[in-house]
Amino acid sequence: MTTPLELKTKSKIQWCPGCGNFGILTAIKSAISEAGLERHNTCIVSGIGCSGKTPQYVNVYSFEGIHGRVLPVATGIKLANHKLTVIGHSGDGDGYGIGMCHFMHALRRNIDMTYIVHDNQIYGLTKGQYSPTSDKGFSTKSAPEGVIEEPVKPLELAIAGGATFVSRGFVGELDHLKKLIVQAIKHRGFALVDILQPCVSFNYKNTYKWYKERVYKLEDLKDYNPENKIQALEKAFEWGDKIPIGVLYKETRNLYEDYLPQIKDIPLVEQKIENIDITGMMREFI
Amino acid sequence: MTTPLELKTKSKIQWCPGCGNFGILTAIKSAISEAGLERHNTCIVSGIGCSGKTPQYVNVYSFEGIHGRVLPVATGIKLANHKLTVIGHSGDGDGYGIGMCHFMHALRRNIDMTYIVHDNQIYGLTKGQYSPTSDKGFSTKSAPEGVIEEPVKPLELAIAGGATFVSRGFVGELDHLKKLIVQAIKHRGFALVDILQPCVSFNYKNTYKWYKERVYKLEDLKDYNPENKIQALEKAFEWGDKIPIGVLYKETRNLYEDYLPQIKDIPLVEQKIENIDITGMMREFI
Amino acid sequence: MIKNKISWMIGGEAGYGIMAAGTTFAKACSRGGLHVFINSEFPSLIKGGHNISLVRVDEEEIYSHLDTVDLLVALNQETIDLHLNEIVPGGGIIYDGEQINVTKESLKRKDVVLFSVPLTKIVRELGAELLLRNTVVVGASMAILDYDFGLLEGAIRDSFGKKKGEIVEQNKKAARMGYDYVKKNICEECGYKLEQRKAPERMLLTGNDAIAMGAIKAGCKFYAAYPMTPVSAILHTMAEKAKEFNLVVKQTEDEIAAMNMIIGAGFAGARAMNATSGGGFSLMVEALGLAAMTETPIVTIEGQRPGPSTGQPTHTAQGDLKFLLSAGQGEFVRIVIAPGDREECFYETFNAFNLAEKFQVPVLILVDKFLAEDYKTTEFFEHSNLQIERGKLLSQEELNEISDYKRYLNTEDGISPRVLPGQLNGVHCAPSTEHDEAGFSHEASDALMTPEVVKMMLEKRMRKLSSIEKELKPPKLYGPQDADITLVSWGSTKGPIFEVMKLLEKDGIKANFLQILYLSPFPSEEVKRILSTAKTIVDVENNYTAQLAGLIREKTGIEIQHRILKYDGRPFYPNFIYKGLKDIKDIGR
Amino acid sequence: MIKNKISWMIGGEAGYGIMAAGTTFAKACSRGGLHVFINSEFPSLIKGGHNISLVRVDEEEIYSHLDTVDLLVALNQETIDLHLNEIVPGGGIIYDGEQINVTKESLKRKDVVLFSVPLTKIVRELGAELLLRNTVVVGASMAILDYDFGLLEGAIRDSFGKKKGEIVEQNKKAARMGYDYVKKNICEECGYKLEQRKAPERMLLTGNDAIAMGAIKAGCKFYAAYPMTPVSAILHTMAEKAKEFNLVVKQTEDEIAAMNMIIGAGFAGARAMNATSGGGFSLMVEALGLAAMTETPIVTIEGQRPGPSTGQPTHTAQGDLKFLLSAGQGEFVRIVIAPGDREECFYETFNAFNLAEKFQVPVLILVDKFLAEDYKTTEFFEHSNLQIERGKLLSQEELNEISDYKRYLNTEDGISPRVLPGQLNGVHCAPSTEHDEAGFSHEASDALMTPEVVKMMLEKRMRKLSSIEKELKPPKLYGPQDADITLVSWGSTKGPIFEVMKLLEKDGIKANFLQILYLSPFPSEEVKRILSTAKTIVDVENNYTAQLAGLIREKTGIEIQHRILKYDGRPFYPNFIYKGLKDIKDIGR
Numbered sequence A, B: 001m002t003t004p005l006e007l008k009t010k011s012k013i014q015w016c017p018g019c020g021n022f023g024i025l026t027a028i029k030s031a032i033s034e035a036g037l038e039r040h041n042t043c044i045v046s047g048i049g050c051s052g053k054t055p056q057y058v059n060v061y062s063f064e065g066i067h068g069r070v071l072p073v074a075t076g077i078k079l080a081n082h083k084l085t086v087i088g089h090s091g092d093g094d095g096y097g098i099g100m101c102h103f104m105h106a107l108r109r110n111i112d113m114t115y116i117v118h119d120n121q122i123y124g125l126t127k128g129q130y131s132p133t134s135d136k137g138f139s140t141k142s143a144p145e146g147v148i149e150e151p152v153k154p155l156e157l158a159i160a161g162g163a164t165f166v167s168r169g170f171v172g173e174l175d176h177l178k179k180l181i182v183q184a185i186k187h188r189g190f191a192l193v194d195i196l197q198p199c200v201s202f203n204y205k206n207t208y209k210w211y212k213e214r215v216y217k218l219e220d221l222k223d224y225n226p227e228n229k230i231q232a233l234e235k236a237f238e239w240g241d242k243i244p245i246g247v248l249y250k251e252t253r254n255l256y257e258d259y260l261p262q263i264k265d266i267p268l269v270e271q272k273i274e275n276i277d278i279t280g281m282m283r284e285f286i
Numbered sequence C, D: 001m002i003k004n005k006i007s008w009m010i011g012g013e014a015g016y017g018i019m020a021a022g023t024t025f026a027k028a029c030s031r032g033g034l035h036v037f038i039n040s041e042f043p044s045l046i047k048g049g050h051n052i053s054l055v056r057v058d059e060e061e062i063y064s065h066l067d068t069v070d071l072l073v074a075l076n077q078e079t080i081d082l083h084l085n086e087i088v089p090g091g092g093i094i095y096d097g098e099q100i101n102v103t104k105e106s107l108k109r110k111d112v113v114l115f116s117v118p119l120t121k122i123v124r125e126l127g128a129e130l131l132l133r134n135t136v137v138v139g140a141s142m143a144i145l146d147y148d149f150g151l152l153e154g155a156i157r158d159s160f161g162k163k164k165g166e167i168v169e170q171n172k173k174a175a176r177m178g179y180d181y182v183k184k185n186i187c188e189e190c191g192y193k194l195e196q197r198k199a200p201e202r203m204l205l206t207g208n209d210a211i212a213m214g215a216i217k218a219g220c221k222f223y224a225a226y227p228m229t230p231v232s233a234i235l236h237t238m239a240e241k242a243k244e245f246n247l248v249v250k251q252t253e254d255e256i257a258a259m260n261m262i263i264g265a266g267f268a269g270a271r272a273m274n275a276t277s278g279g280g281f282s283l284m285v286e287a288l289g290l291a292a293m294t295e296t297p298i299v300t301i302e303g304q305r306p307g308p309s310t311g312q313p314t315h316t317a318q319g320d321l322k323f324l325l326s327a328g329q330g331e332f333v334r335i336v337i338a339p340g341d342r343e344e345c346f347y348e349t350f351n352a353f354n355l356a357e358k359f360q361v362p363v364l365i366l367v368d369k370f371l372a373e374d375y376k377t378t379e380f381f382e383h384s385n386l387q388i389e390r391g392k393l394l395s396q397e398e399l400n401e402i403s404d405y406k407r408y409l410n411t412e413d414g415i416s417p418r419v420l421p422g423q424l425n426g427v428h429c430a431p432s433t434e435h436d437e438a439g440f441s442h443e444a445s446d447a448l449m450t451p452e453v454v455k456m457m458l459e460k461r462m463r464k465l466s467s468i469e470k471e472l473k474p475p476k477l478y479g480p481q482d483a484d485i486t487l488v489s490w491g492s493t494k495g496p497i498f499e500v501m502k503l504l505e506k507d508g509i510k511a512n513f514l515q516i517l518y519l520s521p522f523p524s525e526e527v528k529r530i531l532s533t534a535k536t537i538v539d540v541e542n543n544y545t546a547q548l549a550g551l552i553r554e555k556t557g558i559e560i561q562h563r564i565l566k567y568d569g570r571p572f573y574p575n576f577i578y579k580g581l582k583d584i585k586d587i588g589r
Ligand SMILES: Cc1ncc(C[n+]2csc(CCOP(=O)(O)OP(=O)(O)O)c2C)c(N)n1
Pocket: A048, A049, A050, A051, A052, A066, A067, A090, A091, A092, A093, A094, A095, A118, A120, A122, A123, A124, A125, A126, A131, C226, C227, C228, C229, C255, C279, C280, C283, C310
């Protein structure tokens, strides 16, 4: 158990003043604390992007990988030592652009980890190109005439792709966000938290105000059942005047790890590697 | 207009006797003929795999790229010369494994091309490892204890990802398959044809017989409307005792090309590149 | 009084508009007929980091920045702390004394002049955002330098031209207030003088700008890229110019797609390009070999930054030379060009497209952050006589004459006549798998793909090497033939080395400079000829392992003993090289 | 009568069970105490292509195949057409005369013996599938060679052991019928003799097998790979052994994932490996730099096949050396090892894991199809005294002593004490971005990430080079010190070169062989020492550009004039090298 204060690092925070990432940082620290995690048994993995700076600011074990590869690194860490709580931090470009292949394949594996996507609908770190989630028509440096592709719908893909926990948060709803992350951490399986995160420097369209006017909480709906896949898909499709936040979909399924008797008793990293006997194996080649 | 016979090349065919790819080859040649395409205005693009040999056997312009990259190459060709009819041939590993990222992003672009996936639920060319579409529990060289991941559901992903034409064929239903491909070629937009293609050498489970016992045609359903997305998603989810073939989903949407005034009049390749005047551009830097 | 020779630096947090101030200042100078060089450093983030822009102005042509500052504009305290040492004796600091508390005593520098301008107050008076301090201080600087305010006004007008007139007016006003404040309250004449000179109009541009222009001029029609520092600006420029020049510009899902897309476009017959940095280039390596095997012309720009891995995303290095020379499995011909200045960025990018099509090979252009992002005044490019050469591209008439067209015909020069999809009578397959002359890979058949055929096809492709060698200009030797020191280098170090040559000339030391522009095919003969008679050879590179020196030894057997290397993420200062040379014992002083 | 010395080849279409027949035949020989070498060629497809398996048997140790065939087993006409020239005078052809129509006349070879065995008929009699012809013909071969049938029976039993007993029985019967047919109807003694010898039990294995075993012995616990010829077999073996040795084996979505996963596992503290070929390695390049920057130990196997691009997926080459040496942006230390035989595959893979952890660097093992997939009889590995060395891995006790743990401490040898996630008191970040000793990248702050810090960290990492150099064994010189010819090579050519040395010895020519096992760090001093006194140096490589020769010139200045190169997708035959040597003029005969 650790406190948010203990989770602060010595690094100066390098996001633009007002950036939505500050909210995510607050939420993740509170959530780690609230979920009762220990610093040395928690591992954050990021890619590259403004989101990718998160590991530098949370005082747990962490790995800042390369652009788009959060999930493979996180998978390697988790399978090597499944006693660790593994939390990935990605961006909309990092996770749904260049990292799309790993995302789709992680969904169906259902390894026990949390995947937080800082979704600002823009490439922040590289100063304002459109991202896979940018709204159609949105004009940026790389598309002065406006984006002409349909945006990626991450939650819809996650559900269709076999995720067992699919949620969306908003940094303008900090407490709600923190609770979502706690749920995601506690979920047994792959848990996606897509976070609406205003980029105050480059996304002039999807601002705090823009999101605030649109988001509503699924919890406030009387009859929403996150275990109904088709209903969840419909909700995931909703984007525009109304944007749902909360847990869209939830399902109980075996973990990938459950199928691995190799690590049932002890994690790989704790297994003895001295004096492994290969005599029998050699004899098979006679 | 060309005949299937003219579409034969000088190459010896190198698939295993009995392989489902022979059926696909027959169907694609008939479809090219029936759709009224000309040899020199048609371009086939493949990746690597048993499916990747297709370009060698169809006498149109063709490009055999590298493993998993059918769609980017096809995109480059089409945008450079959109007068060509571009047809991609991929495998389940090539297209839904290593090529997944390009697949998901192609769906939302809706460039006018046909994408044929030889889906044998196995890695054929590399001699029998499981593929992303292999059924759970299926045992292969790389998973002697059986696959422990949920399979990729390509049609579900295609629909969720924004495809405008999503279909499935079966080489055991050749005429149906040919007609599907003709429809796909004629569809204005990105058209997916996922083909159940038995691999007689390595997939001992999903055989001709196995598929035959399960497939049924959507056309035979009275009330199936391929323009209903939610219904299509439900159908796409269906796999096991019953497997639907036919057009699952269809939608009319602007092409990516429609948003490019640059190529409205003439394709890029036909534009003059001599004596381009950059004086004005230079003056902007004063 | 120093005239028309100034090293001016502005510094502050990211988000303070440091870059914009630097270019406005520089543009005003350039429009006055002066030569300008801008170097900027900024960390890989948007706001909150320390940014600087260092503008050097001179009436002679200048090729790089210096490690000294005459006038430091400090928008925050950190700027003073970090850069105080760089200020020359007698230099000045321009700052907002109402916000930052410094005295000569606190700085322990009696030899600097403090110019306090109430930037914040002026901005508040204007009712503008704090950001505008940058323009106020540029105005103030121009007053201290006693420069023509009209030229600054013009630069402001054109810089903000695309934005609303309101913004332009406000900036003009801000500059004016800064200017007037100095003139009225500090000094009418402050010991500096910048004066307009008669000169032809010049551009103020970066290597990225020159590359984009070279590509557009070459008829590049398809540009597909994934953003990456330091060459994202090429994407932005191409996108901005897409309408005007009828380009298709595609921001892709990743670099793998970017590379495969331009290969597709190149195969279809459009001139196609992309640009990336080392990390993105890593992802293009597999498809690089694909271009080579299918003999598809493409052009790729690689903008180096310090590695390994993410490294220092916004700094500079020359660490990727060897990587580019041998990236990709198997053996194949690639052309690698390392432009040393903006002119070469332009002409060699243009040239690259011709080479790619004539030899049907991938062409890589290797730059770095220093060259790609830094601005320099540059003469207009001579573009009217640039010829598009498409090599052995068969016309429909020519193709009609051929009965059994073979895409990969085994020719003497290794180059096979090419046709494009859409042409009648030329249908063929372009395979990534080894194939025969007709493009059949016959993988199954040892009777068709015999060891002899395999050997023949590989030799055919490799023969392009000597064909290309014949075409490329020999490397340039700048300076006298019979020098005491021969500097050898490649890429962006050209600028600082030109500056060093000026310094050495003043010292009466005879030096020359061998610039290797084409790294592959490597001009072994010429380099050997030049170096084997050179007296003292010094290799200068912005890397740790002296990659060019290694290459030269491999190709010529000559081991260069003296090396001036730098690998701290920063470009060379002329002085660093100069001092390095002085340290090399056997150089006479 | 030739005794215990035979070159036996079986050929036919893919799908005919050529490989299986080859190994069964070879196994039977190996179990009789004979030495065996199998070379197989098969195209990149499953059925329908031409496959061969060439088994060489001898009582002396043998290191490669030959270019001559004593007995050719032809399951189809094409085999005869393609390989007739390879049959020695007096050699034989075993075929099914009822299916294939050949005579000495039609072959224009009076000097071959035709053994017609009704394979198809025998299979039909057995009521078995046509596939079984392969076993029948192996039985027939053994009769012609007059070998002990019991040894063949044992080999069949154990080869099919995992399949149903029925299959074993049927195969035994098939072999017997082939055997008996020959003895009864063709010849009791046929001019050949293979005889069991007293010898210790030996393994018959491939480089892939040896690598997998080396990894398992080294405690590799996590294996993540995407299948790729010629090293897919490592994935299969690891998967097969996962239960027995408690490994986690993951077939990934692509090679990018495979590389990043093992980096994750390595960071977490598990010994981790993957294997691929050039195309897949291209996709791993970006993450290779990540491993270097975060100082994460990993081991990667690269199995070469001819490129560029898809190239010839099922053939062999040594074309990726330079690629591996400089793959990745920026400059970093990697260890590159090129085993030359199965023993080295085993021991060096084991060693690789120790090196990776001790120096906290990526280790690359470079093999090729020839070494990875071809079988050779090999003595049991001495594995009992192999020590696991994990380097500076801090125990919890040691860590408790440290007040302010710094993951990237600047040490003299460049290696910083390492802790694993899960350990108390060692929390840190491992960043791909350049960072300080504590792992902070402080990107924004020039005050913290000064040029000096950047330089220090790069130098720290590069210092590992000399630490590693001290640890690695010097390169081996086989043969006499004072030879007339010094052969220089790397990797799988070792086998053919050993054979050539035997030939040269017979000729009375004094030759030695310098094998470069460690390509990076390169043993410049030793190589220079050895080569500078060598008389005639000959570089032998399975590539076009003589990559090792280039590297040697770069590192030592020595230019190797004589080169024997091969780049047709096939491995060296000893004779090819032998003839090449004879062609080199200044070699005395
Ligand atoms: C292989 C590679 N390509 C490109 C880049 C440059 N790059 C760094 S971050 C980034 C995109 C950032 O966008 P996103 O993931 O949305 O993160 P954000 O900055 O918005 O949080 C890019 C293109 C890189 N580091 N590596």
